[in-house]
Amino acid sequence: MKAVVYKAPFQVAVEEVPEPRIQAPNDAIIKVTSANICGSDLHMYEGRTSVEQGKILGHENMGVVVETGPGITRFRPGDRVSVPFNVSCGTCRNCVSGWTSFCLRANPTEGVDGGAYGYAQMGPYDGGQAEYLRVPYADFNLLLLPPGEEFEQDFAMLSDIFPTGYHGAELAGVSPGDTVAVFGAGPVGLLAAHSARLRGASRVFVVDMHTDRLVLAERFETTPVDISAGDPVEHILDATGGLGVDCGIEAVGYQAHDPDGNEHPEMVMDWLVGCVRSTGGIGVVGVYMPQDPGAANEGAKDGRIGFDFGKLFQKGHRMGTGQCPVKRYNEHLRDLIMAGRAQPSLLVSHELPLDQAPEAYEKFDQRTGRYTKVILHPAA
Numbered sequence: 001m002k003a004v005v006y007k008a009p010f011q012v013a014v015e016e017v018p019e020p021r022i023q024a025p026n027d028a029i030i031k032v033t034s035a036n037i038c039g040s041d042l043h044m045y046e047g048r049t050s051v052e053q054g055k056i057l058g059h060e061n062m063g064v065v066v067e068t069g070p071g072i073t074r075f076r077p078g079d080r081v082s083v084p085f086n087v088s089c090g091t092c093r094n095c096v097s098g099w100t101s102f103c104l105r106a107n108p109t110e111g112v113d114g115g116a117y118g119y120a121q122m123g124p125y126d127g128g129q130a131e132y133l134r135v136p137y138a139d140f141n142l143l144l145l146p147p148g149e150e151f152e153q154d155f156a157m158l159s160d161i162f163p164t165g166y167h168g169a170e171l172a173g174v175s176p177g178d179t180v181a182v183f184g185a186g187p188v189g190l191l192a193a194h195s196a197r198l199r200g201a202s203r204v205f206v207v208d209m210h211t212d213r214l215v216l217a218e219r220f221e222t223t224p225v226d227i228s229a230g231d232p233v234e235h236i237l238d239a240t241g242g243l244g245v246d247c248g249i250e251a252v253g254y255q256a257h258d259p260d261g262n263e264h265p266e267m268v269m270d271w272l273v274g275c276v277r278s279t280g281g282i283g284v285v286g287v288y289m290p291q292d293p294g295a296a297n298e299g300a301k302d303g304r305i306g307f308d309f310g311k312l313f314q315k316g317h318r319m320g321t322g323q324c325p326v327k328r329y330n331e332h333l334r335d336l337i338m339a340g341r342a343q344p345s346l347l348v349s350h351e352l353p354l355d356q357a358p359e360a361y362e363k364f365d366q367r368t369g370r371y372t373k374v375i376l377h378p379a380a
């Protein structure tokens with residue numbers, strides 16, 4: 001079959017690889033209908049991880065079941081499914097308490113809890129930017145979708161970025177009437193903003209520097225804030241009568257930079273501490289790495305990022321971080337899509353065949369040509 005594989009920094013290729021096979025009784029094989037490119041894939045693409053050459057990429061997958069192992073009882077060939085990016089066993093202590101993103105069994109990597117498809121350090125699982133994908137513990141992991149092709153673009157956002165955006169809002173404690181600042185108008189930030197609205201936020205600011213993405217923030221009925229036009233903390237304090245927002249969401253990650261492109265990994269954390277009111281909540285879903293060979297300074301190479309912790313203490317902020325446990329939210333978010341209440345696909349910019357993945361990675365990485373969110377269709 002054809003699959004997108006990692007070759008070297010700034011280089012991916014579509015190559016022939018062996019088709020996946022059932023390896024355990026609880027496996028299923030799906031034929032991939034949609035697989036998105038994620039901002040997290042760019043960390044690998046840019047050579048900022050330890051991903052091995054030849055890894056099949058892709059953790060945002062959906063498709064149709066074509067084969068099931070003998071232990072599978074909930075799904076059968078022909079079922080249309082969304083695949084959470086987390087690979088989780090369903091029975092370990094963390095899975096049982098709803099933290100599938102920290103499964104104690106799925107990832108053999110020393111010191112790392114939680115598995116994922118096609119990702120550095122997240123276990124031996126191939127990605128789904130391919131014609132077929134093996135899903136371990138499939139009875140537990142798969143989410144059933146209605147048959148057909150309706151809502152394909154919206155459902156494609158259920159494997160990662162819609163639940164992840166929602167997780168940001170959950171970690172920040174967004175409640176009805178709250179004011180919210182979301183940093184990052186990438187796909188995750190935009191869907192965090194959408195989620196904040198779904199949870200009843202009265203006002204949502206979305207902060208970035210790319211005008212095409214800030215325009216999308218308006219499409220989600222939120223207020224864009226451009227960091228190239230001035231200090232976003234001052235802007236948000238002014239707009240909230242000096243009080244600050246109730247909740248802040250970090251959807252940028254360790255490659256946060258100024259409008260000139262200079263990286264400051266602490267920049268967005270400092271801004272959040274500055275603009276969230278005392279006792280407010282902060283949800284950090286942007287990725288920070290314990291090791292980053294390409295970091296801007298020595299400490300950050302070991303994941304030690306100095307930010308305004310003293311101010312955070314003084315303001316009594318609550319903060320939550322980490323990978324999203326997709327299963328905790330995806331069923332409810334699916335139902336909001338089907339009820340017409342949520343439309344995460346508003347940010348999709350491109351739908352392409354698998355062959356065009358190398359070009360799509362390049363353009364998405366350079367943030368040119370309005371490449372906000374790319375859905376690959378391997379079967380096309």
Ligand SMILES: NC(=O)c1ccc[n+]([C@@H]2O[C@H](COP(=O)([O-])OP(=O)(O)OC[C@H]3O[C@@H](n4cnc5c(N)ncnc54)[C@H](O)[C@@H]3O)[C@@H](O)[C@H]2O)c1
Pocket residue numbers: 038039040041042160161164183184185186187188189207208209210213227251252253254255256257258267268284285286287288322323324
């Ligand atoms: N926690 C999880 O489970 C999870 C899941 C998916 C993605 N992520 C992470 O979420 C982050 C965002 O993902 P994405 O797909 O939207 O990525 P993306 O790269 O498309 O978007 C990041 C956005 O941040 C903006 N940005 C950079 N510096 C900024 C600054 N100083 N202030 C404001 N905005 C700034 C960029 O211009 C860009 O629009 C990434 O770190 C990704 O790895 C986490």
Ligand SMILES: [Zn+2]
Pocket residue numbers: 038039040041059060085160161
């Ligand atoms: Zn993703």
Ligand SMILES: [Zn+2]
Pocket residue numbers: 088089090091092093094095096102103104105106
């Ligand atoms: Zn588990």
